[in-house]
Amino acid sequence: MPLQMTGAPSDPDLIRLPWDIPLEDWPEHHLVALPRGISRHVVRFARLAGRVYAIKEISERYAKREYKLLWDLARLDTPAVEPVAVVTGRENADGQPLDSALITRHLQFSLPYRAVLSGTLRPETLTRLLDALTVLLVRLHLTGFYWGDCSLSNTLFRRDAGAFAAYLVDAETGELHPMISEGQRHHDIDVAHINIYGELLDLEAGGLLHASIDPLLFAEQIVERYHRLWGELNSDEIIEEVDWHIVEQRIRRLNSLGFDVAEMMVRRKAGTGRLIVRPKVVDAGHHQRRLLRLTGLDVEENQARRLLNDLDSFRAANDLRHEDEAIVAHRWLAEVFHPVVSAVPAPLRRKLEQAQLFHEVLDHRWYLSEAAGKDVGLPAAVASYIKTVLVHKPDEKAIITATDQPAY
Known part of the structure; x- marks a missing residue:
């Protein structure tokens, strides 16, 4: 069977990687160092034309299955790594077959x-990580996806203002259905509970957990x-017929x-004067979509949410309450957002993505103003933040040399 790459690879050099060598033996000049963790499979990271790809060695059946699942999740706009291609028909120099490879x-x-983690994991940081994982699950x-190994x-x-946003990495055990069953849902929660307990025990043994x-x-x-x-997101709410403000509170x-609400299903309860309200939830990302629509920032x-708050403050400060929202957003981009981002020296721009940088500048402004x-x-x-904060931050876009890697 000849070597075959199936998918939508954007870099033709992917096919030129040493697919006739087992992934664990790949030459160092093809690889980049990224944080490593426990993985069931051999995973390596390769950089081509400025882009970094994760390559997982896995059987052909499971490589194709996971590739399809990741594409389905992308189509449903669910936070997950982006699939690139599947490489099959691999053989070593002696003609012996090698496992296929999934590229993301x-x-x-x-x-x-x-x-x-930086030193000891504090309770508030762990809480934010668990919150992000909860929203992801x-x-x-809601999309009908059963993870199987949360x-x-x-x-x-990814850092998301003062919190984190979570993305699925390993879909190997997943299943996509028109609707998830209660049994599957509860099993996913049980698995998540067991896995996280084990991971926290491991951190505790390594001295990385706060004593509390x-x-x-x-x-x-x-x-x-x-x-x-x-x-x-899913429960009915019984309200008095006249209490429509409760519906607004729910939204x-x-x-x-x-989460955004596409429509409300309202039905009258037989024999009473009450209404039962159930919102139809479209997806997470209410503020994301509004900001994207107004500014093009994704x-x-x-x-x-933080950027929209600043945009609303800009509207009020400039007495633009009666101006069209799209015009206000255009002025805010030109007069506030872009000047802040452009003020960062080019060598420091890889440290944080633009939205996170802007958020942290707003926080820094608040602390300086309080003092x-x-x-101020x-x-x-901006000048103070660059000089006293940004220069000391690690480069989150660059390659991080450590001992932990996600389990792809």
């Missing part, structure tokens, strides 16, 4: 959970948070969780 695009600015279940190790995290963290209690948190979020709660949900007792202004905040 490495998610820029993303980190495995161990690389997020709920989103997957864990921190099988997830990549109880691995079992924190592992149970994801179960509690999951049920609370799932209930908010606002969903929006605050990052960012994480919490970043979008000064007055608004954005230009002064």
Whole structure:
């Protein structure tokens, strides 16, 4: 069987990689160092034309299956790594068959959970990671996806304002259905609980957990948070016929969780004067879509919320309340956002993505203003942030040399 690459590879040099050599023996000049973790398969990262690809060695059947699942998740706009191609028909120099390879695009600015740690993992950081993983699991279940191996190790995290956004990495055990069953949903939660408990015990043994963290209690948190979020998204709410403000409150709660509402299903309960309301949830990303529509900026949900807040403040400060929202957004981009991003020296621009940089500048401005007792202004905040904060940050877009790698 001849060597074959199936998919949508954007770089023709991918086919020229040494596919006749087992992945674990690839020459160093083809590879880049990225954080490593526990993986069931051999995984390597290759850089071609400035792009980084994750390559996983796996049997042909499972490589094709996972490739299709990842494309289905991309079509459903679910946070997951982007599939590039499957390489089959591999043979070594002696004509012996080698496992196939799944190629995915490495998610820029993303980190495995161990690389997020700096010294000892504090409770608030762990809580934010678990919150992000909870939202990811709920989103997957809303699309009908059964993960089968939910864990921190099988997830990549991107900084999202003061929180994190989670992306699925390993879909090997997943299944996509028109609708997930209750049994599948509860099994996914049980697996997540067991896996996370084990991962926290491992961190504890390595001295990476804060002394106040109880691995079992924190592992149970994801179960509690999951049920609370799932209930908010799917439960009926009985209201009095005249209490329509409660419907608006429900929509606002969903929006605050990052989910949008396409329509409301309202039905009258027989024999009473009450109505039962169930929202139809489209997807996470309410603020993301609004910011993208207004500015073209495609960012994480919490970043979008923060940028929209600044845009609204810009509208109020410039007395543009009656101006068209699209015009206000255009002025905000030109007068606020782009000047902040452009002020960063070119050698430092790979440290943070633009939306995260802008968010951190706003935080820095607030702290400086509190200390000064007055608004120090954005230009002064930008200059101070670059000089005292940004120069000391690690380069999150560059290659990170460590010992932890996501389990692809």
